[in-house]
Amino acid sequence: MSDLTISNLKKVFEGTEVIKGIDLEIKDHEFVVFVGPSGCGKSTLLRLIAGLEEVTSGHIYLDGAEITDMAPAKRDLAMVFQTYALYPHMTVARNMSFALDIAGVDKAEVKKKVAEAAHILELEPLLERKPKALSGGQRQRVAIGRAIVREPKIFLFDEPLSNLDASLRVQMRLELARLHQELNATMIYVTHDQVEAMTLADKVVVLNGGLIEQVGSPLELYHHPVNQFVAGFIGTPKMAFLRSKVLKAGASSVEIQLEAGPSYSLELDGSSLNPGDEVTLGARPEHIQVTEADASPFQVTLEVTEHLGADTYCYVKTGTGESLTVRAAGDFIGRYGQRVGLMPELPNCYLFDAGGRAIPKPGAPTQAA
């Protein structure tokens, strides 16, 4: 019932364009996450949808009706703020009923809805408390409760978990996922944390510099990043990037020479490449094997190892000074300065051209960035 369509949306702040033309469709019941580095415009985009910022140009439609210039009060959207933004002078119950009171909803009805929301969020014992007597996690739940009672068309979340400590954040993340299932509502969620994006989203929108880099499901973004930015942004630890040159390029294979190592042949559609082109090889940490130094032609120096139990992350440096992270087995033992060999799993590697665009696999439909 609640589809949101954004077309060619732009926002200029004092001469600086922060949203540079965004087209996006969000379908009913979808959990959409806007993710990107700070300053990419994700919060601004959310505030434009909420009506808290004025749109410079472009259009926003909610269920087919234009809401671009509508007052936020009339949009029927609820927002959960990073700072929770609870009304400090009201009790938890009054915080949650405020919107309904303003809308003139019948008192008994208000009470019922507040009780329902309090039940879902386990806030019943706290209803008569003031926000300052609550912990961070409880405040967050009240903020969510305030949104729930309104039964809005869309829930907007602006980095709601970033003020919580790590363990609480994981717990609230699960609760949000459960809530989305339970309420079956459309949710838009802004975060700079790609783990939150990956775990919560049906659809992730990766933003960078006021533009959409890619829209897709978490796994689509993980497995098929359209460009180097998305490839580097999604996944922890970060994908390793290695500067390379094209030796030979054909419609079904590309041969490259690593600046810091050997040459490799990749099964990719290199028809847009020419020999001598600068390209970047991308490999996720889990797709590079660590071997003995002389077992591989690609040798690097080990700098730091992090033992996480099941895995060990090795931070290594190539002869040309490029740093990358690779994943080794949990029992891997290495010492600082040790020479080790690397074996990239070539079928799982990516190649990006000088403009950062991903080189497609042979026969794959070219994706528009």
Added chain:
Amino acid sequence: MMTLKQSRRLQTLLLGTLAWLVALIIFFPIFWMLLTSFKTEIDAFASPPQLFFTPTLENYAEIDQRSDYFHYAWNSVVVSFGSTFLGMLLAVSAAYSMAFFETKRTKNTLLWMLSTKMLPPVGVLVPIYLLFKDFGLLDTRLGLVIIYTLINLPIMVWMMYTYFKEIPKDILEAARLDGASAAQEIYRVLLPICKGGLASTILLSLILSWNEAFWSLNLTASSAAPLTALVASYSSPEGLFWAKLSAVSTLACAPILVFGWVSQKQLVRGLSFGAVK
């Protein structure tokens, strides 16, 4: 040699004495005024001044006979509360927009508003007097309400702006998304949150309006004259009558002193609130 503890104690003693001295100096004129108001005119003039005398109420009786105290007191009340109400209406709206919809010029506008307080009032006496004459506002309570609102507005806006600045913008945005209109946002969320600041701004405005003398003396004659004008009327024509002047001053000060006494806790809290972050 003094120990550290001893020198600390001495320091406290000295500071305490100094504080009492300053307080006494500030309080003394009020005390002397109160004392003089119960003297006869002859006692009031006596030299050296007398601390012990037979108190009399004759000054108060005469004031009651000569002028209608309650007429003036009522004018003071109406004008103080009227200008405070009008001023708050304007100040809250202005401070709201300045604090939450700030533009590049907001800071300068605020400074400019405050700078008008640095202008000597007498500099604009003639134009204001003529304006009041043309609009028929001379010797009207409405006239005083307007002028008091105008002279106190910069301080009221400044104070409210400072209090509003401490309220996170998110809270108001949350209210906006919850369906609140701008007025509901202000009256149901913003003002209840800074009711301390609101109270001290109101108090300050009441006190400033109550005590204002320059404009009330120049713009009123009798029908709208507040207590300050009543006091002044006892000073001039027949020479100075210290005892009566003291009695009428006491009567003029009493209401606002009591008012200030009752609300001093709120006032001090409000004035120091926001000064230290």
